[in-house]
Amino acid sequence: MQVDLEKEFELPGSAAQGWEFLQNIPAVASCMPGAEITDTIDEHNYKGKVKMKIGPAAMAFNGDIVISNIDAQKRELNLMGKGQDSKGSSSASMDLTAWIVDADGGKSALKGNASVTVTGKAASLGGRMMMQVADQILNQFGANFADHIAAMGAGVEAEEAREHIAQQPQEINGLRFAWSVFIGWLRSLFGGK
Amino acid sequence: MIPSEFEYHKATSIQDAIAQLGAHEDAKLLAGGHSLLPMMKLRFAEPPHLIDINGIEELRGIRLEGDTICIGAMTTENELIHSEILQQHCPLLVEAARLVADPQVRNRGTIGGDVAHGDPGNDHPAVMLALDATFVLHGPGGERQQAANGFFLGTYWNDLQEHEILVELRVPVIKKGVGHGYSKLKRKTGDYAVAGSPVVIELDGEVCRDIRIALTNVAPMAIRAEAAENILRGKVIDDALIEQAAAEVLAACDPAEDLRGDVLYKSHMAAEMARRSIRAALLQARG
Amino acid sequence: MDNTAEVQDREDSLKGVGCSRKRKEDARFVQGTGRYTDDLKLPGMLFADMVRSPYAHARIKSINKEKALALPGVHAVLTAEDLKPLNLHWMPTLAGDVQAVLADEKVHFQYQEVAVVIADDRYIAADAIELVEVEYEELEVLVDAHRAMDDDAPILREDLVGKMDGAHSTRVHNNHIFNWQAGEKEATDRVFEQAEVTVKQDMYYPRVHPCPMETCGCVASFDKINEHLTVHLTSQAPHIVRTVVSMLSGIPESRIRIVSPDIGGGFGNKVGIYPGYVVSIVASIVLGVPVKWVEDRMENISTTAFARDYHMTGEIAADKEGRIKALRVNVLADHGAFDACADPSKFPAGLMHICTGSYDVPVAHLNVDGVYTNKAPGGVAYRCSFRVTEAVYVIERTMDVLAQKLGIDKAEIRRRNFVKVEQFPYKTCLGWELDSGDYHTALEKVLNAVDYDALRKEQQEKRTQGELMGIGLCTFTEIVGAGPSRNCDILGVGMFDSAEIRVHPTGSVMARMGTITQGQGHQTTYAQIIASELGISSDEISIEEGDTDTAPYGLGTYGSRSTPVGGAATAVAARKIRAKAQKIAAHLLEVSENDLEWEVDRFKVKGVPGQEKTMKEVAWAAYNNVPEGMEPGLEAVDYYDPPNFTYPFGIYLCVLDIDKSTGETKVRRFYALDDCGTRINPMIIEGQIHGGLTEGFAVAMGQEMPFDEQGNLLGNTLMDYFVPTFVETPHWETDYTVTPSPHHPLGAKGVAESPHVGSIPCFTSAIVDAFAHLDVTHMDMPHSAYRVWQKVHELGLDKRA
């Protein structure tokens, strides 16, 4: 089962800041809720794990991440992540192309095309939810990513962002997620797009 | 299909349940179990602790308080169906409960579990939106009330805070001049809805004073079709307006494609269910 | 003297052939004392559970069992590596291919068995399978049968690379299994070139699953001291299982006992031999204790014996009056990862060449190519006799298309093409000999019963109002009772069947058959046959089946073969007994046996009233007073090799209404007329027809096994896989005619599968008929609301003013 998602997140910093952060793979990975890099093999190859909790459901994936392409010119990066659920009954992979573009007012945006593939029990049974859940996860990823960019700056916003980062959960979690979306909503009210 | 190991705890009171949720990491409440246990048997859910709230009497029962019907979260679907209070004052809920799953499951499945579980296919979240219900939530910090509108945030994701329990659902009595409709399309008995739509209409003479159109299983969570409601609110509803509203319902849908249908089909079915429910609600409101 | 009434009373008291006798088996089933495989609990019994692949196509890089073995209560974890020294990591299939018992270096379909865990109980086993660590390398997946023989298609069966000599034909591609043809290609093509009218229709018969209420399972128990293996398993063919197990294990057949206990429905799902059986047997032999394996529902739907998955093209050449001049059928058969079809050995696509149907077709050609894909193996007849459902589907659909093209009513075009009653026995151009039939009479009976003309008129009116009403018609001929050993065998064993009858001194009877009931009521109906033949009340006749230690060798129950073959064996064995009884009676009455005549339950001396011996009296005498030179006792065995198949037929008509706004279908009427020849137990026949129609309804209206591009099977629980409930299931109307089979000892033909075979094309016919005025000629199954609505939407019928 495969779903393709297109996403765009506003970043509260310059494109240069965004690109700088995007190349820090372990840091970027940590924006993915519940994900972490457990082993850096070289600058293109990593091992990592993802723990997902969606409502009552919980899954843990161990896998490999390969950075297949970094294009500084385009500020674009291609990442392939592949993992198998620790019980061996499901597997998931993500082929992600992410790039940073300039936006008005010295700000920037993170854009991404992700193709998520799931096999095994999760695909047979979870298909009904998959698109929505993947979407929710990526939204949280975007919010976390933006926090990191904001945290590079100074002032109250940066302080807040650093606080969010510190609070970021180790897995996907509805409650925390609600918080991050709430913050996103506040930003959209006061951020003055 | 065997669940993973867990510790089982019986809660004796709401306070006890909250305390136990706090005491055991990653604990889950066991209500009727017909959403949670299948997930546990498939090992998608592996809570290390289950807190059984079936023995808590204060979570059961349906009572009338003025113009409000108070429904204990552990009230089963069949209890909803057979409640005289509901039959008389809120038949929409009876109608909806009748279309949930099958007779055996309705003996175990609870309204609170259905609302709190977070599956967009569950029926009661949309019903609660249409009824403009209020949820009574108890947590470590005490009691709070939350409107149904705003409670449902995404797939398996709602406004229930950590260690909080949904205790009671409060719905207003359906009065004269208020009509309701409930339409649901499903592939077969026991399946989730392809699309469902509960509708409540309040008439002032022939004019629609207020209307709530809610939708099941056509978005990450139960939603209100507000743009459709806005078309009808304040107007004398006729066929042409219903068609305009149905078009807005269609536009409001964001369903996931699965074996029940693709985005197009599900959206069209949501529109059709809304259309049918609006007509039924109108008929009833007009008396 | 009212002699007739007295004779009639005696006849009635036998509860023999033709009687709606209540079922003998029900007493235990209604009290919860049926004995199904999972009910069996043996001392020291362990439980087996499978580690399965999440991938449809992948190389296994490593398997680590240590964590699983460390779990308390786990006794063993077996992989292909462990089975290799025993040469049991692969097993032969019924179709001449081999199948991996446990994935050997590669997995070929999602949920394939990769390792088996043997543990104290099913709870520990379920925990342990998650602890077996398997590392996979994903490979390109092939799920589209049409792509299987492309140059760049991934090669699935590396074990067969270069072996282009297949079990049934030369293989032309590494993913090719066989090419099989019947009929005359050139002659058929010539007719098509010159025909006044030709029609051609592509159709896909989706992969479906028989999904009996009880899943597959077994309890294997090896007695090390006596080197004796007992396996209780849910098999529709226990004797064949014994033969295969013996061939695989080297244990002599005489020291293997296979017992099919009560079976919770089969429908074809329980014909095959599955890895679960093999590993349970191996584990029991290795560990010396009984081992149970029982599938869960997801495993059942995902891995054990699917059905259909045929991509078919039907073509008819005809004249302008709609008379068929030639038939051409092309099939692409998706057999999954291993060719494990349960068909008679010589027929890789079953009895598909019955596809000329009920019609007088001068010439025809059938071409079938079988291919491998990354899907589960199996290919069983889901309540039909070896691909007959597919054959009936393709001819009935194509007939409808022809009728539509010529503007001839679909009942009329069938009338014009039916084999006429005087043409029987009728030799079809593809080689079968239809034994008997009267299609015209049956058709008229149905059309009159439903008032066909009025229905067509109503449909016309509905159409002018923009409503969608469909009338479906299916006039099918089946081929059942496999089969004559000259053309039917399984693994070289001829497809005869058997009965062994013993009449005890007091005149009660014990009989055993080589078939095995799965709900068909054999305990009841076989007794009725014996009752009528021997004049002993069926209540005094006990029937036993399914235990290979006691029952005579038989090929089992599937393909509606119990009555045509097992029932014939029973009748013939009973007749052998009656022949001996007649000699004894003559001896007792001191007359020549030719002076005796048979009346219900006794031999009478012709023309001498009062001079008679009842069968009971003869039975007693058989044990103490037989003619000189005759051995005592009264029993007989018959192995019946049928001279021909039997050809039940039916006329089905369906009326339905479609809700344009949702695509939902309401079946308003379904009228099923069946002719299965002599009717042994009308109550049971009707029950079988209800069940078959309901399964046909399920297939036509909702069942499918969809795979995504990664080879994930979507929908393998009863949430998604459509098994209709009380609410969705229509009300059935049944009717019958009786055209006995001329070659069957009782004239009976078999019935249980007709309603499935006949109803499926009937539903499609009705659905398409609802859109026929809009030039729609075919719609693929399943006709779920979703799919029907898509057609409504495509045609713009849901547009609102």
Add this chain to the structure above:
Amino acid sequence: MAKQHVSFKLNGKQVDALVEPRELLVHTIRETLSLTGTHIGCETSHCGACTVDLDGKSVKSCTVLAVQADGSELKTVEGLADAGGLHAVQKAFIEEHGLQCGFCTPGMLIRAYRFLQENPNPTEEEIRWGMSGNLCRCTGYQNIVKAVQTAAKTLQQA
């Protein structure tokens, strides 16, 4: 995991069992208490083969934990017949040929038994709705509907 003691009344008899918290009621009934009339068909609460009567209500015992049945009153198919012989629903299923392979039958019977107490005089449509939690692959339901109607008549006359 430590086992827990549960005690309930099964077909009128008080029984005790030691169960893991995760043990499903259907397994306790079938394996520990050796009443194998209650069957397992789908394990996801769709087929109803595992239906038992729990405190006067039909439930699917594949989706109830044994610990949840502690202190309850249970009836299975084995408890339907009494000293007077078969229950009316059992007789009616035989009479109307309401079963074939027999696998769904215990669940059907125990559901029909309860349904006829909930609705002693049902219409065909009510029967179809009231029995819709039980699947059968053999009968096409038509004769089961008849059997329930027949049983209803018998029970009304009694």
